[in-house]
Amino acid sequence: MHLPKATIILSLRTYSLLMLIMSEVLWCLLMLCACVWWWCSAPRRTRKLLAALPSFPQLPLLGNIHQIPRNSINLFQFLEKIAVTCDTTEMPFVFWLGPRPILFISDPEDVKGVNNAFIEKPHYYSFAKVWLGNGLVVAPPEIWKNSIKKLSGTFTPSIVEGYQEVFAGRAADLVQRLKARTTEEPFDIMHDLAYTTLEAICQTAFGFPKISESIVTKEYYDAFHRCLELLIRRGLNPLLHLDFMYRLTPASKELQKCVGILHNVSNTVITKLIQERECAKQDNRNEIVPNRRRFKSFLDLMLEMQVSTPELSVEQIRSEVDTVLFGGHETVATTLFYALLMIGRDKNLQDKLYNEVRDVVGDGGRPVTGADLPRLRYCEATVLETLRLFPPFPAVLRMADKDLQLSSGKCVVPRGTVCAVSAMVMGRARRLWGPDAAEYRPERWLAPPHAQPAAFLAFSYGRRACIGKNYAMAILKTVLASCVRELEFTAEQAELQLKLDVVLRPASGHLLQVKTRNLK
Numbered sequence: 001m002h003l004p005k006a007t008i009i010l011s012l013r014t015y016s017l018l019m020l021i022m023s024e025v026l027w028c029l030l031m032l033c034a035c036v037w038w039w040c041s042a043p044r045r046t047r048k049l050l051a052a053l054p055s056f057p058q059l060p061l062l063g064n065i066h067q068i069p070r071n072s073i074n075l076f077q078f079l080e081k082i083a084v085t086c087d088t089t090e091m092p093f094v095f096w097l098g099p100r101p102i103l104f105i106s107d108p109e110d111v112k113g114v115n116n117a118f119i120e121k122p123h124y125y126s127f128a129k130v131w132l133g134n135g136l137v138v139a140p141p142e143i144w145k146n147s148i149k150k151l152s153g154t155f156t157p158s159i160v161e162g163y164q165e166v167f168a169g170r171a172a173d174l175v176q177r178l179k180a181r182t183t184e185e186p187f188d189i190m191h192d193l194a195y196t197t198l199e200a201i202c203q204t205a206f207g208f209p210k211i212s213e214s215i216v217t218k219e220y221y222d223a224f225h226r227c228l229e230l231l232i233r234r235g236l237n238p239l240l241h242l243d244f245m246y247r248l249t250p251a252s253k254e255l256q257k258c259v260g261i262l263h264n265v266s267n268t269v270i271t272k273l274i275q276e277r278e279c280a281k282q283d284n285r286n287e288i289v290p291n292r293r294r295f296k297s298f299l300d301l302m303l304e305m306q307v308s309t310p311e312l313s314v315e316q317i318r319s320e321v322d323t324v325l326f327g328g329h330e331t332v333a334t335t336l337f338y339a340l341l342m343i344g345r346d347k348n349l350q351d352k353l354y355n356e357v358r359d360v361v362g363d364g365g366r367p368v369t370g371a372d373l374p375r376l377r378y379c380e381a382t383v384l385e386t387l388r389l390f391p392p393f394p395a396v397l398r399m400a401d402k403d404l405q406l407s408s409g410k411c412v413v414p415r416g417t418v419c420a421v422s423a424m425v426m427g428r429a430r431r432l433w434g435p436d437a438a439e440y441r442p443e444r445w446l447a448p449p450h451a452q453p454a455a456f457l458a459f460s461y462g463r464r465a466c467i468g469k470n471y472a473m474a475i476l477k478t479v480l481a482s483c484v485r486e487l488e489f490t491a492e493q494a495e496l497q498l499k500l501d502v503v504l505r506p507a508s509g510h511l512l513q514v515k516t517r518n519l520k
Ligand code: HEM
Pocket: 136, 137, 138, 148, 155, 205, 323, 324, 327, 328, 329, 331, 332, 335, 391, 392, 393, 396, 397, 457, 458, 459, 460, 464, 465, 466, 467, 468, 469, 471, 472
């Protein structure tokens, strides 16, 4: 018997529709079961202990899930709203993911308590494991404790001092590149800044003189940015927090691809340095470090450690190299951008900075030296003020692995709570920085006493704080001083729209106008 073609098509359509409805129903049932399990597994005590804290309006069972920001611009606005709430209520703030809280700490004393008591990071950090392995930023506590013992001394002031010539050299190259780009129109300066910081990291932390041509490619740069975007998108979608769900998505495949590009670079860096060290050994060259560098790089130090600690695997070394690339280049480049933007909006600030640089370094083109850095006080204040208002990592997270009574007495942090310690929340608080907290005013750093140390959290605080702080301050001051000495920056006054792609970024690009300075 032959069915008419139209009937076959119709029944096929009905069949697919039925299958679609059934799979949707099954999906909803699965989600419902997951929600019930999730609710039942969360301790009731946690809800009770934090119930009285300020929060956004909640839905039954879901809490604040419906208010999870949809994209990286919303995420920034969300954090801004929390900053205002914490400042006005002077209380910690709680965001409920169903029955599970994310607790925003709002008091500097409490920051000290939380950061020193908890070294575990919540599950969200593991999203970056595919990229950063068990490197310092994402490592679980046991591995972190072991690694930090070896690595805490790798960016000490005396080691960083040895990098100064490289910093000054890269700053001079940047000035030349920017001189060639002076136009009437603003342009996106970020690639030039990121190139400079990436090249500096490769030459100092990895001791690689010539890698820059092949490492700082557009492909690398794009892959780096795409990884950050994909990670934040995953973070904003609770369904994708489950590894098995995420693995099914095209985004997961794209992340793997981008990470492959980044790992190629770190693998090249390590392999080349190992080869150079081998050659130096075979030639019986008695160099402490290859290529007649005057300093030992972070990677030299790790390869040396590997000799005395064979359990330090090449894979772990690669993870630390990726971590330093991740933590060290974009953070410094964005800070430079915001500093140039802010002085570009205020000629008075730029003139003050220029006058100081001219007095300390002169305008004859000599490189900024290590001895100049402590004397560049206004330059340092500019960097710190930039980091206060535009911290590259606006918040870090910790997992409470035990109960903790906050020293402000405002609540007990129950075990299992995710604590958010936010440089943006603290850095913009009027109660900590005064009524002009929203104003960009480097002078506030020149006249102590300013706010308590744990109110300035750009480099985090206490255990698991940034180990690259000395490095970052030295390169930031060197590059900023070198740029201002020879160039003038102008930025439009329009409202700055920010977004949070792990790192704080301007939504409309990094636009600045640059002119060569007329030296009198
Ligand atoms: C303006 C520049 C920088 C800022 C604002 C910054 C900020 C931070 C913050 C907030 C953390 C804590 C992350 C967390 O707990 O989740 C961190 C960790 C870290 N940073 Fe930086 N950083 C900067 C530059 C650098 C540089 C230049 C390097 C290396 C050369 C570096 C290496 C690291 C490492 C290895 C960690 C992990 C430390 C640990 O977990 O023990 N950072 N940084």
